[in-house]
Amino acid sequence: MRKALAYLAVTLVVLAVGALAVDTGFAINAERSFARSLSSSGDTKVRYEPEVTISGFPAVRSIADGHYSAIGITARAVDLIGAGTCTEQSPCHVDLRSRLTDVRIRGPERFFRRSTSFDIGSEKGSVTLDSVAVGRLLGIDDLTVNTPAPENKAGGGGPQDGLLSRTSGVLLTGSVSPEPGRPKVKVSVVVDLSIVGGRLRIFATDFYDGPAEHSDTTVPDEEREAVLRKFSAVLPELPMPWGSPPKSARSSGSDIVVDGSGAVGGNLSMSIFITLGVDTYILYTDNGRRPPWYADGSAPP
Template sequence: MLVIALFGGLVTVDTVRAAHSERRLATALLASPRITYEPEVTLGGFPFSTYARRGDFPGLVITARGVAIAGPADLRDVPQTCATTRCYAEIGIRAASVRASTADRWHGGSPIEVTGVDAYAKLNSVNLGRLLDITDLAVNTPAPTNKAGGGGPGDGLLERTSGVLLTGTVSLPPRRPSPRTDGRYPPSAHEFAGTHAKVSVTVDLSVVEGDLVIVATGFYLGPEEHADGTVPAEFERAVLARFSARVPYPRLPWGIPPTTANSAGSDIVISGTAPAMTVAPDQF
């Protein structure tokens, strides 16, 4: 019993030390000018104290939510939603290893060596809808052709760059901005004063100079759940254009260049990788 109690005590002390280090790093990350809320930080390694003494950890995960983004650069002449309602993204990294000689004394400018870094910026359907000025926008990853389902793990498909499904309500004839705003939020999809239609379209995703580029390729007719509002032939091209845009994302952590874009459930993600970097928390 004494041995068990001693072991339990050591594990508790080790866990507390790990939590303390993670909290110190999270606080250091707050020194980054674009981080408003304390990020979630997980340092790998057990027992933690062994790795802390070496300042070398087998893994690091950082998730920062509520990172502000601007409105679409190619629509500066239009009072987009994000000019009056703040739009937000999530950014983060997953590193295979991290080395910091001052493991228990994290500071904003302290150098950290990271290897095998995967970085991302994620935009959910609500914020993407604000950027496109389509209030009820929904994102879906369709299942493969001739296969029922919503593109989940059971379909062997977790993400797509082509054929992503967007559903939302737009006015007819399409116009920007939406008919009326209250100074903070766009009108709901049910407040269009004129004719409108709820439609589903397929889009292709790519990254150009750090921005997400969305190109609508056609109207979607199934088999996944979709909307098929009536769009007169003369408005079809304009409706598809409403779902196409160049959307600015916040830069990836530590300036890692984004190279890919894909859907992930109801989110859109841009991501990039770096083999090895020396970075500082206040530059996240």
């Protein structure tokens, strides 16, 4: 009797493991079909096959119904051009992330294809710019982004704080010239991040003198404003997953993240995963002067 029960238990475990393995295989196949459909959608800005994660168990049922509870997407090194030194010949790169809920495939297909369209319950997206991308957009080659630890907190910035994030007081360090023809000086400033007219606004408010690693170069009073303006800009419209309107901006460790407001309900297709703004501007005009909306947050003409 004991042997029979033992054999039965082993058989059930083997069957459960086998079923899980089969279901995992179907899930991986569905994820790969989604990723390949995005990377073959004809948009050359998607350089690498995106990372796709499909939530829900069992996956077989989701595939059979063409209904997925949630899909997470990360597209890395997406091309960005249009300002600073980000050109078609040498584009900057950003990471796009999106989370779709209540995804329902239209039509008889059960796996995703390049031509697949689908309905969603909601969508949230973001674009992440690392220090290199931010520096190239601002025209500051050696720029670094840092998120200072919480103030007046013992042990601030330790593992217990996780990945630090701020919307104001973000630390930027880089070498700039106060005026054309003048030697560059390496300085550290604090900036505020916001969204103005659908675009990321970086506005330098002061020089940094806190405990985080920084440049302690002293800038003469008469040059302080000119130097701060070098770190201030309204950047060109950034690519957003599925065209999510930018809602807020924040730092995340050494990156800057723009979060989209997302959509509630609607229909999507693979071909519109990346939506880029068509209106861009050059940070420096021919006469070396910035347009009046450059630092005050107003929209470009």
